[in-house]
Amino acid sequence: MSNESNSQLETERLILRPMRATDLDALHLIFTDRKVMAAFHHDPFTPEQMQGWLKRNLDHQNTYGYGLFSVILKKTGELIGDCGLEQMEEMGAAELGYDFQSAFWNQGYATEAASAVRDYAFGTLRLPELISLIRVGNLASKRVAEKVGMTLVEEFTRYETQYWKYSLNNA
Numbered sequence: 001m002s003n004e005s006n007s008q009l010e011t012e013r014l015i016l017r018p019m020r021a022t023d024l025d026a027l028h029l030i031f032t033d034r035k036v037m038a039a040f041h042h043d044p045f046t047p048e049q050m051q052g053w054l055k056r057n058l059d060h061q062n063t064y065g066y067g068l069f070s071v072i073l074k075k076t077g078e079l080i081g082d083c084g085l086e087q088m089e090e091m092g093a094a095e096l097g098y099d100f101q102s103a104f105w106n107q108g109y110a111t112e113a114a115s116a117v118r119d120y121a122f123g124t125l126r127l128p129e130l131i132s133l134i135r136v137g138n139l140a141s142k143r144v145a146e147k148v149g150m151t152l153v154e155e156f157t158r159y160e161t162q163y164w165k166y167s168l169n170n171a
Contacts, residue, residue: 007124009069009116016069016083016113018061023070024054026079035102039138041161060086066125071100071113080104083113085121085130093129093167094121098144105140111147118148122170129169136162 009016019027030036031045031053045053061067068084081100088095096117098110121127132145136155142164150166157163 007066007120009120011112011116013074014109014113014116015072015074016116017072019054019057019068019070019082019084021054021058023079024050027054027070027082030081030099030101033102035105036099039135039141041135057086066094066121068097069113069117071109073104073109080109081113083110083117085117085125085127088131088133091131091133091165093131094127096121096130096132096145096148096150098141110140110144114144114148118168127170129167131168132166133158134164134166136164142166 007018028045028047028050031050034044037044057068064085064087066085068082068086070079071081071083072078073080081098081104083096083098085094085096087093096114098114100110118130121130130150132141132150134141134145145166148168150168152164153167154165155162156165
């Protein structure tokens with residue numbers, strides 16, 4: 001796989017840049033947001049859990065040459081979320097995922113970022129397929145997946161949790 005980890009994406013309102021270790025505190029704001037964590041049915045992350053999550057994502061980026069982007073709001077320079085790709089070996093595809101501070105929900109940022117990552121995945125990385133695994137009932141994430149062109153292909157159980165699997169093939 002070519003190393004594209006230095007790629008930066010830009011949309012009308014957002015800059016998506018590769019995640020960095022120095023993003024820890026800003027990302028921790030997302031994963032201590034009770035509304036965000038309710039979507040995962042998980043307690044807010046401790047600092048140690050956040051460090052582990054960030055390390056895992058940075059390791060993924062180094063291994064595959066792509067990963068999650070930190071999503072920066074152009075007008076303020078604030079890190080408001082993450083959006084990007086995680087190779088799901090057991091599924092044979094890269095997952096398109098996104099997490100945003102709840103203060104930035106319902107403003108189109110997730111769809112804007114996910115559309116840019118979709119285009120990058122298909123155009124630059126030439127990935128054959130993208131999937132999104134969404135907990136059953138997470139209607140906001142479901143809408144984002146559908147807005148970027150994904151379709152529901154199955155509902156399944158993973159780690160005792162029900163998921164919708166959305167998919168989009170590179171045309």
